[in-house]
Amino acid sequence: IKKIGVLTSGGDAPGMNAAIRGVVRAALSEGLEVYGVYDGYLGLYEDRIEKMDRRSVSDVINRGGTFLGSARFPQFKDEAVRQKAIENLNKHGIEALVVIGGDGSYMGAKCLTEMGYPCIGLPGTIDNDVPGTDYTIGYLTALNCVISAIDRLRDTSSSHNRISVIEVMGRYCGDLTMAAAIAGGAEYAIVPEKPYDESQLVEDVVKGIENGKKHSIIVVTEHITDVDHLSKKIEARTGRETRATVLGHVQRGGAPTAFDRVLASRMGVYAVDLLIKGHGGRCVGIVSGELVHHDIIDAIENKRRVFDEELYLTAAKLF
């Protein structure tokens, strides 16, 4: 193999830059040429592809987001669009592609692989919802961001004896919520992996107040309920002022933590190593501290992220 490409796709995540840097520098040190694709699959389709050198990835390891840019490009589901993307890659002589992104991006990489074009997927998303890895690049940075937001909300809600309902990202994965609820000392965590009963939650909050709670923090994963509506329900039933806060895209920004920088660098280097050894159509993970790789088609079709029941039970004892 002589030429490889790299792109970031889907929602950006802190550490993506470190992963690109890992791919670029490892490829160059192995004597490969490496090409960056701008704005994910959209840029691939539009042939916005540029040769990278060592300097292309200077001063990026500490930066959040992705300097290559990212995009949501649902049109990539269309085989003709993917065919054009492959033609563009072939035109540059690029023989394999490293895709850094979440499950939607993996789907694109899987489809390209099925069309005979080898891809390596690196898990880059704050959601931690990618199969085959304990951690995704960006998850722990986002978790720290959520925790510091909860700490701040605690200061104000405890000062006013208020109840605080906080909506956290994660798409359909409760990992960010669960871990943030435990680390932020919240009273309740509502996650997509468990049934949600609004009336039960409201009654639990009432019980908490009867037991002397001065204020409460409720952390909820997005897409489960309307947090403004929930706050109004709680306020009406308890008579306590209740405020909803949607943390939103703040959670996706900021400098990656040391863990994410190291994880992303390791994964970037590992991806190049896999390609040099002739492996294509793989996705990379970290399992019990070890880098691993799985067949990308099998991972998407058959592997599911396993919800951490132990964490859930731990939380139940702390709340």
Ligand code: F6P
């Ligand atoms: O996948 C990352 C993520 O931030 C999710 O947590 C969230 O549901 C989604 O992206 C938001 O997407 P967008 O930035 O396109 O609004």
